Amino acid sequence: MRAGFLSLIATAVTLVAPVVAQTCNSGSICGSSSSPFYRLNTLSPVSDHFYTMSSTEYIDTLIRTDISTVAEGVAAGIFATQEGATVPLLRLYNNQPYNDHVYTIDANEAAALEAEGYGLEGTAGYVYSEQVCSAVPLYRSYNSELGDHFFTTSLDEHNTFLGDGYVDQGIACYVPVAGVVPSQDVC
Secondary structure (H helix, E strand, C coil), X not given: CHHHHHHHHHHHHHHHCCCCCCEECCCCCCCEECEXXXXXXXXXXXXXXXXXXXXXXXXXXXXXXXXXXXXXXXXXXXECCCCCCEEEEEEEEECCCCCEEEEECCHHXXXXXXXXXXXXXXXXXXXXXXXXXXXXXXXXXXXXXXXEEEEECCHHHHHHXXXXXXXXXXXXXXXXXCCCCCCHHHC
């Protein structure tokens, strides 16, 4: 059991270690660096895709839930502090009837979700509300049978989930791609 646990931690560290921060050199956010937005999938009792900018929370979640959580690497990049045109990405959680994390930049949607029983866990980080500085769409989908919101920058992966019973909820926001440093003229 201990060897399996150590292997799980080694896998998590491997996924976290190679991520490179992104710097965007536009006039409004010159020198700002994004941080990796990690993705996990808790499989028990049902699927809950969970995203965090904290490598500590990422590893702690793997440790706490042991084998029922799968480390899925880095979903995107987001900013730790508000930079230039970025807006807060709010994180909400509801454990009834399913465990479900949802992320939104819309304060009205967050209030509506709170009225439905979700609790506001705070700001996950900062993202763009529109496409700027080589940012890419963060697609959002939802499966009501699983009670799971799923986010990805990959249109192919998004479409795969739509084929597996998820409903398209559009573009949640725009994010930098983790591990990429755009050139001066990209912004």
